[in-house]
Amino acid sequence: EVKLQQSGDELVRPGASVKMSCKASGYTFTDYAMHWVKQSPGQGLEWIGTIIPLIDTTSYNQKFKGKATLTADKSSNTAYMELSRLTSEDSAVYYCARDDLGWEGVMDAWGQGASVTVSS
Amino acid sequence: DIQMTQSPASLSASLGETVSIECLASEGISNDLAWYQQKSGKSPQLLIYAASRLQDGVPSRFSGSGSGTRYSLKISGMQPEDEADYFCQQSYKYPYTFGAGTKLELK
Numbered sequence: 001e002v003k004l005q006q007s008g009d010e011l012v013r014p015g016a017s018v019k020m021s022c023k024a025s026g027y028t029f030t031d032y033a034m035h036w037v038k039q040s041p042g043q044g045l046e047w048i049g050t051i052i053p054l055i056d057t058t059s060y061n062q063k064f065k066g067k068a069t070l071t072a073d074k075s076s077n078t079a080y081m082e083l084s085r086l087t088s089e090d091s092a093v094y095y096c097a098r099d100d101l102g103w104e105g106v107m108d109a110w111g112q113g114a115s116v117t118v119s120s
Numbered sequence: 121d122i123q124m125t126q127s128p129a130s131l132s133a134s135l136g137e138t139v140s141i142e143c144l145a146s147e148g149i150s151n152d153l154a155w156y157q158q159k160s161g162k163s164p165q166l167l168i169y170a171a172s173r174l175q176d177g178v179p180s181r182f183s184g185s186g187s188g189t190r191y192s193l194k195i196s197g198m199q200p201e202d203e204a205d206y207f208c209q210q211s212y213k214y215p216y217t218f219g220a221g222t223k224l225e226l227k
Binding site for chain 2: 044097112
């Protein structure tokens with residue numbers, strides 16, 4: 001069974017950074033790209049970017065360049081996303097989602113989500 | 121960026137009723153269109169990809185169609201477990217973009 005287990009909810013101060021994780025199991029981690037998606041009440045679903053763990057290649061939504069940094073650890077089958085210089089606009093639920101092997105850009109498995117609340 | 125305009129924003133359907141949700145892309149996306157279902161408090165789940173291909177395990181009452189810039193999701197016979205939010209998403213061009221969603225409720 002494919003499973004993406006995300007780290008827990010975070011409460012962070014404005015201006016700080018947060019790093020969240022997404023541990024994959026049930027498939028070969030390096031065979032699939034991993035997406036990150038933001039969901040907020042005001043903006044709906046937004047694609048942040050994608051990482052290909054096998055070759056450590058990333059693609060970002062221009063809107064999130066400088067805000068999000070995607071990495072992956074092949075030894076632990078875990079993808080990470082770090083968000084920097086947090087503001088209230090970054091308060092949202094963040095998902096990792098596996099890219100469908102045969103259909104690039106299709107997200108065929110999702111993590112449970114991690115809520116980030118930015119507040120002083 | 122490609123804009124995905126989804127309609128309606130919400131709808132209510134009776135048990136067994138057939139429901140359709142539309143998605144209009146701001147430019148042609150060559151059938152690179154997926155539909156996701158998100159139940160309350162849960163993460164999105166893939167229903168349809170490549171405009172009309174049913175994801176494994178998804179009930180056959182769900183179907184997708186369309187081409188060019190216009191796509192639709194049809195539920196043939198509303199069931200209580202279909203009450204959810206539905207989103208379309210284009211994977212034709214970066215950045216991938218989603219529709220604003222349709223809230224489907226059981227009447």
